[in-house]
Amino acid sequence: MSTIATDERIPNNVDLSHDKRLQRALEKWQPAYLDWWRSVGPQVFSENDVYLRTAISTEPGGWANFDYVKMPDYRWGIFLADPEPGRVIPGGDHAGKPVWQEVPGEYRNVLKRIIVVQADTEPASVEQQRWLAATAPSLYDARNLFQVNVEEGRHLWAMVYLLHAYFGRDGRDEADELLARRAGDPDKPRILDAFNQPCEDWLTFHCFTCFTDRDGKFQLGALAESAFDPLSRTCRFMLTEEAHHLFVGETGMERIIRRAAQLQRTAPEGDVRGVGGIDLPTIQKYVNYWFSYCLDLFGSEVSTNAADYFASGLKGRWREAKDYTEHGALHQTRRVDYVEGDKIVGHDVALRNAMNEVLRADYAEDCERVVARWNKALEEEGVSERIHLPHNRFHRRQGIYSEHRFDPQGNLISQAEWDRMADVWLPTDADRAYVKSLMKPVLEPGKFANYIAAPKRGIHGQPVEFEYVRTDG
Ligand code: BYC
Ligand code: FE
Ligand code: FE
Numbered sequence: 001m002s003t004i005a006t007d008e009r010i011p012n013n014v015d016l017s018h019d020k021r022l023q024r025a026l027e028k029w030q031p032a033y034l035d036w037w038r039s040v041g042p043q044v045f046s047e048n049d050v051y052l053r054t055a056i057s058t059e060p061g062g063w064a065n066f067d068y069v070k071m072p073d074y075r076w077g078i079f080l081a082d083p084e085p086g087r088v089i090p091g092g093d094h095a096g097k098p099v100w101q102e103v104p105g106e107y108r109n110v111l112k113r114i115i116v117v118q119a120d121t122e123p124a125s126v127e128q129q130r131w132l133a134a135t136a137p138s139l140y141d142a143r144n145l146f147q148v149n150v151e152e153g154r155h156l157w158a159m160v161y162l163l164h165a166y167f168g169r170d171g172r173d174e175a176d177e178l179l180a181r182r183a184g185d186p187d188k189p190r191i192l193d194a195f196n197q198p199c200e201d202w203l204t205f206h207c208f209t210c211f212t213d214r215d216g217k218f219q220l221g222a223l224a225e226s227a228f229d230p231l232s233r234t235c236r237f238m239l240t241e242e243a244h245h246l247f248v249g250e251t252g253m254e255r256i257i258r259r260a261a262q263l264q265r266t267a268p269e270g271d272v273r274g275v276g277g278i279d280l281p282t283i284q285k286y287v288n289y290w291f292s293y294c295l296d297l298f299g300s301e302v303s304t305n306a307a308d309y310f311a312s313g314l315k316g317r318w319r320e321a322k323d324y325t326e327h328g329a330l331h332q333t334r335r336v337d338y339v340e341g342d343k344i345v346g347h348d349v350a351l352r353n354a355m356n357e358v359l360r361a362d363y364a365e366d367c368e369r370v371v372a373r374w375n376k377a378l379e380e381e382g383v384s385e386r387i388h389l390p391h392n393r394f395h396r397r398q399g400i401y402s403e404h405r406f407d408p409q410g411n412l413i414s415q416a417e418w419d420r421m422a423d424v425w426l427p428t429d430a431d432r433a434y435v436k437s438l439m440k441p442v443l444e445p446g447k448f449a450n451y452i453a454a455p456k457r458g459i460h461g462q463p464v465e466f467e468y469v470r471t472d473g
Helices: 020-040 105-128 139-166 168-178 202-224 229-266 280-296 304-312 351-380 415-425 429-437
Strands: 049-055 064-070 333-340 343-350
Touching (some): 020 105, 020 168, 139 202, 229 280, 229 351, 304 351, 343 351
Antiparallel strands (some): 333 343
16 A cells, blocks of 8 residues: 555655655645635635545545535645556557556657546536535535535646646646636636536536536546556546545435425426426436536547547546456447438447447446436336436537437437427526526525435435534634
């Protein structure tokens, strides 16, 4: 196990105190990070005690400490999973050779680009969510939001460490740029689309943590299979934290869905909105919107970038080392559906060029499992409606389907048909205004807003009515 230094200015298990130059550079970045956190991080309860988990080691089972902490005092640290002895490159042209501890010159720029794109999403999500706590449906939910926020902050640290440690001057410049771009700012936006969308209500937040953080799970999984070992180790530890973000999103959605079903059964004429709930058709529209946006995050169906990343070993497939026996992905194809005139025609594409599609399909399968659990909840609540994921061609802005219109079942439709149906499939301004109108803070311990069911249990063995955020200052 690696040594943990938790009492240093930057907690770490990378022996930072033995690399004074790196330590000094990161200690110089630290106040800029804190300024960023204060100006565009959580704007509500920003100085209150919050019951948070802090990573203190990478030991399975014992890696986290739970206690009250004021967010600006959170100990953001640099933690890499322990090295795997004898680890070899999992996939691509160099499969089976020893992993790299330094960045090979020929891959320097691409690798830096991948790390910057990954890094950029972390602060972006914190910015998107910075006002949400003002309308928290409970202290429990506010705490979960803050937990996700501080850990996305730590994920930024994880990537900035790689930029500083392995990319010299360019890396330091990129680290500064990461604090300069802003989610949704037309002049200096974040890199990927979904990270410029507003996140101003809790249905959106739970869709985001369920679907967008899950993109994170799969992208981090692909990077955990990287030939560049420090990146792999960083991502492996980030995935440990990510599990909670996905829990927040999945159970948050389930609680809203459950409440919708309960209100539907009891409200006069089943009018959920009439009694201040979020109705299932509205929830379905938000699912359609966020799932399709998140599919875009995997890049084009057919991508030479993706082929190059795989060939060079920079990214692997999901669980490349564990789940595959053939790691070259050469002389194999994957069927990709193209639009030709008014038909959808499948073509066999070289597997390496379809790596984005392979990862996207693994992601979609994971999402299907989540939706099946929500539908189980609907069954338990005794209503016949179900939530469905739209087809992967529906409402796309990136890739080969973005030039055409499809219905949620994936059928090619005309622009006129789309215009007629878009308001049925996607949230309208009126839907968003309605959802927003419900966003009123509920800050009494153990109480929940009317549109969301209470969770089954609290955090880390604490009761649901625990004071997860101390509101008295
Ligand atoms: N929006 O060859 P293509 C997370 C660009 S989430 C805007 O199809 P490629 C988190 C693309 O950059 C995980 N632009 O794409 C979640 C390229 O531009 P250039 C984030 C887009 O490169 C919640 C061009 O279009 N991690 O951690 O094969 C909270 C052609 O692209 C988009 C990563 O993404 C888009 N949606 O694949 C907090 C991993 N899609 O280079 C955190 C690192 C594509 O021609 N990123 N473009 O100018 C990658 O591996 C790849 O860059 C991508 C794109 C998978 C994103
Ligand atoms: Fe993250
Ligand atoms: Fe996350």
